[in-house]
Amino acid sequence: MMRALLKICFSIFFLMGVSSRLQAADPALIAAAKKEGQLTWYTTQIVNQFARPAAIAFEKKYGIRVNFIRADSNEVTLRILNEGKAGRVQADVFDGTGAAASLKKDGLVAKFIPENASRLPSQFVDPDGYWVATNLYVLTPGFNTDLIKKGSEPRTFQDLLDPKLRGKMAWNSNVTPSGAAGFIGVVLAEMGDEKGMAYLRQLSQQKITGLGVSARQVLDQVIAGEYAIALNIFNNHAVISAAKGAPSHWTPMEPALAVLSCLSLTAGAPRPNAGKLFIEFLMSEDGQRLYRDADYLPVDPDVPPLFPELRPDGVKFRAIFMTPEQINESLPKWGAIYKDVFR
């Protein structure tokens, strides 16, 4: 009995010790990072929802400035690819759904796994050591509750073929998971190539508007009333906007697409220490709480999301999970299908 109690106490102490070790970054790294003074972060995170608050929190904690540029995952990839070719990489840290998987082949990603990632389940850390996941994205349709009454929204792929919806749907036309390409990927994975293509051809009759803008902006246009439904948006965005009073909601259409937002250090980063410290920061419990407080789905098991229903549980809400590598491999194919069938 006493022994068991001691064991529990010991484990509590041990855990506390571990967590405090996880919280505090290596002083040598902090000193080196402070010497560098700033860092550049190419991010796919929406500026006012996450990028700006995260940059401010880091600046407050360490006094190190974060210059961020927000763009879609393919644009982030492109920028770093070009910088590498031109012999001057300018980003220190970048995130995205497929960027790291694509760039590591070109030798533009540094191997770096933060100490704070050690408590994460293994699927959230690249076995090769090039990326670590910060949060989970779940891509579903979102809709305008003024235009479509809650409860009457389309809930299956077949529902999307309803002639009443013709011309009333939009998606992001960039070659990225959070757009038409990702949607096509899910359809093919779920239905198989032959049936999937037949479905997509039927869907193309619905005249879906392809907007060359982020999924966030597609949802914004739906909220403004331009379209009734946004296909393949981040479901937490609909919740964030609804909390601010916007007529937006999402529907757990099955299967949803679940992808990871992955964080990496660039190879040849001009400010590697500040970059590493920033990654440690975002993966720390404080950093993961930033994701939670912004209504995102943190990967940290100790930081449960504010809206757990956003996360597919595999029972009531099923999703297809794709690794960054799978996405990166298939994206060109999905993009080509989009061009053929929908444009």
Added chain:
Amino acid sequence: MQNHIGSDERVIVGLVRRSLACVKAIDEKTYLVAALICIMALLVLPPLFFLVVGAVTVSDADGVRITFERFSLLLDQKGILFSTINSFIFAFGSAVLALVIGGTAAWLVERTNAPLKSLTYVTNIIALGTPYVLYTSAWLLLLARSGPINTWYRQVTGGTETLINVYGMAGMILIEGLLWSPLVFLLLGATLRNFNPALEEAARMSGAGTWSIIQRITLPLSLPSILALTMLVFIRTVEAFEVPALVGTPGRVRVLTTDIYELMHRVIPPDIGSASALSLILLGVVAILLYFYGRLTKNAEKFATVTGKSFRPNQFDLGRWRPVAAFGLAFYFSLLIVLPCFILVWASLLPFYQTIKSSAFALVTFDNYRAIFTSSRYIDLTLNTITIALVSASVVMVLTAICAWLTVRKAPGAKIIDQLGTTPLVFPGIVLGVGVMQFFLNIPIGGYGTIWIIIWAFLINYLPYGVRYSYAGMIQLHRELEEAAAASGATPIQGFRRIVFPLLAPSLIAGWLFIFLLSTRALSLPVLLSGPGSQTMAVAMFDLWGNGQGPELAALGLVWSLAMACIAVLFYSVARRSGGGLPAN
């Protein structure tokens, strides 16, 4: 006798000295010409060279080889043909619309007794300093399916249909035409102002009415300027990027510029080779158009109506049509200023965009303005934009002032400089962007993603404008002032520095301000070339639109445009005083 010999000697000494000075002068000018040719060639030619290299070379496992397969692949695609046709329809429609709107306004203001003249001037000048991205997004908000116009239409009819679908060719033409109308107004206004009324008066004496004078005298005489202007707007619209990207892409209307952008941005890895090949095709199209434009403006001299005589063109009395004209100009003012400002103010006060309705008033917040004024990023953006514009405008004007001086004074070899200075007219912004990018990707000398490569691209892009302004100022200066300086022992360069340059100042300042304003609002070049530390305001606005922050874009745009409007007003007062007006290309 002694005296006589003495004066002979003095004459001879004077002659020798003068011819020595001449030799020295020729030397100095020749060096200057040679130096300028080198500078301008280094400025202008590398992007063109790398564009061609990028388009025709392929590097694979077998090494680098030359091929034209990209061109044949591109031309085989039906898509490119459609894009080309679309580019032309879009450009033609926009040019005609800009001409009708801007031209009518210019005629009313310059040649009639219509009211609201100052208001119309102010409208057009403010429009000159406003980024096209901002204008385009404002009109999109107005004309969108959920915008006020369609909403009110649905409320009136009770249906669910929309009155206007802005995403399509018609919407593109409408917005692009509106965007260009201020420039047409200002350029055509200058032509109409300098109109010799003798012929019109003769017609009036012979009993012709207002309408038949316009139809048979004014219009035919202004036709060359009108045609040239239409052509100019046509060329600029073939090169346009903002409206095709923001209005055309969602409406599935592809044009050449958006095709190039997509080849660079929507596929991984980017197909820079095909983008270069397509850029060369677009460059060819523009070059052909410019050739015809050149011929058109050359013949225009035959129709010269500006003479040495002093005159003031008389003004038509609109009579009972005056209120109609007033209404028209007020409508123009509201289209260009009131409505965009109104919708932007509304959008800037919302956390997420909602159409104007009572329930949305509860959402009103100043958070967007707070974000702008507290974020250090916007200070950086302002600094970048202003630095790029300042350096580009200054270097262009200094370079072109020297060019104009050498050209007008017919220095040997000056023709080459002139040619180099005007060649960049064939570069659409996006094509130049691809060329400069190719240069840095092939020669990794660093500098990629800094403000300096944007400045370099701007220098190339705006050289022709600078040439135009400097040349116009230079031909007014008689050489006797420099000769007087030379006789007093000044070298040509001293003469230029201390006599020509100060006298050219008004034209140079007008040109400087014009280039400054264009640089602050340009998008198509920096959107391809900017790195994390070198973003400009226009790029940030484009990103804000694409990344779902329309309300913050509205707030930022309003604050920025207010500042630029002040500079634009300054520009116009300087330009008017120097008599420079605006360049025709």
